Amino acid sequence: MNLSVEKCPRCKAALEVKENPSCKAIVIKACPAGHYEKEFHPALETYIEINKVP
Template identity: 60%
Template sequence: MTLLRKLLHDYCPSCKQPLITKKSNVFSAEVIKTCPKGHYKKEFHPAIETYIETTKSEIS
């Protein structure tokens, strides 16, 4: 069960905490996951079919 959980959840590369999905737009299917401490942000954009990853130094 823990192996399956590790495969399905995304984690912050800095603090290893699971990312939280706070901001998601259902109509555009855009998904934004963030680190609870603000170290990392991962966005999925279906129009370009890619993930955009941002670290704390790039967010500030």
């Protein structure tokens, strides 16, 4: 069991890293089904979580 794998809170699928060509410093992880997105902003040292409503 890998505890470091981040999962979607809705469908429990593993989050995938999305390519962000506009800014290489921001890391965006998203649910493959599009339910959830999590962004890490190193300059702000914070996460932004987005739950998408169907």
